Amino acid sequence: MNAYYQQAKFLQSATTTTSMPAEFGFEVAFAGRSNSGKSSAINRICGQNSLARTSKTPGRTQLLNFFGLPEGRALVDLPGYGYAKVPDKIKKEWTKFIENYLTTRMTLCGLIIIMDIRHPMREHDERMLMWAKQRNLPAHVLLNKSDKLKRGAAKNTLFKVQRQLKNIDEQFSVQTFSALNGDGLEAAWDLLDRWFFPEGR
Numbered sequence: 001m002n003a004y005y006q007q008a009k010f011l012q013s014a015t016t017t018t019s020m021p022a023e024f025g026f027e028v029a030f031a032g033r034s035n036s037g038k039s040s041a042i043n044r045i046c047g048q049n050s051l052a053r054t055s056k057t058p059g060r061t062q063l064l065n066f067f068g069l070p071e072g073r074a075l076v077d078l079p080g081y082g083y084a085k086v087p088d089k090i091k092k093e094w095t096k097f098i099e100n101y102l103t104t105r106m107t108l109c110g111l112i113i114i115m116d117i118r119h120p121m122r123e124h125d126e127r128m129l130m131w132a133k134q135r136n137l138p139a140h141v142l143l144n145k146s147d148k149l150k151r152g153a154a155k156n157t158l159f160k161v162q163r164q165l166k167n168i169d170e171q172f173s174v175q176t177f178s179a180l181n182g183d184g185l186e187a188a189w190d191l192l193d194r195w196f197f198p199e200g201r
Helices: 038-046 089-106 123-135 151-168 185-198
Strands: 009-014 028-034 066-068 074-077 108-116 138-145 173-176
Touching: 009 089, 009 173, 028 089, 028 185, 038 066, 038 074, 038 089, 038 138, 038 185, 089 108, 089 123, 108 123, 108 185, 123 151, 138 151, 173 185
Parallel strands: 028 074, 028 108, 108 138, 138 173
Antiparallel strands: 009 066, 066 074
16 A cells, blocks of 8 residues: 555545645546546545545536645546536536646646546546647556456457557557556556655655
8 A cells, every 4th residue: 555645635625626635746637437446546546445436326526636745746526528418618627727727737747547447538528638648748548347357358448548649759658557456556546746846866
């Protein structure tokens, strides 16, 4: 277990740019389709069962949720996309809000996109990656639910997504991950450490 990420605590939620915390330190945002297991992945990374709310009904996360870490770092849980059963008007408002956050938040140092390994690189996923590319923001894909596939199938999907990412930005990276059994957890911690502490601790 990683003692640093275990210290994550809920800070606040935001529905507008004015209700976000003051910009200080570094933030890593987590994005993903509403059924990708995003909240479960955050909970696994932080070694907590209920830090990020999970629900059997995809699309319940309708806010930007900020989780604070020591030394001015934070994890940000973005609203899930592409599945939530909400009116189109609200979806458009979420999209505009998320886009504004991704393109203007100066403390944002990286974007992690959670994808179901069985259904990767959907339209909204690619849109998030393009936003990151336009801002020259590091992006990393967690192919979650790797426990649902056999090892060979998981590797094939990993290689396919690697090729797709290179066509968008050669700096983007990807790994397999399982919020259920912890596959890829060490690699995810290492990546966050590099983004949060580029000069080392």
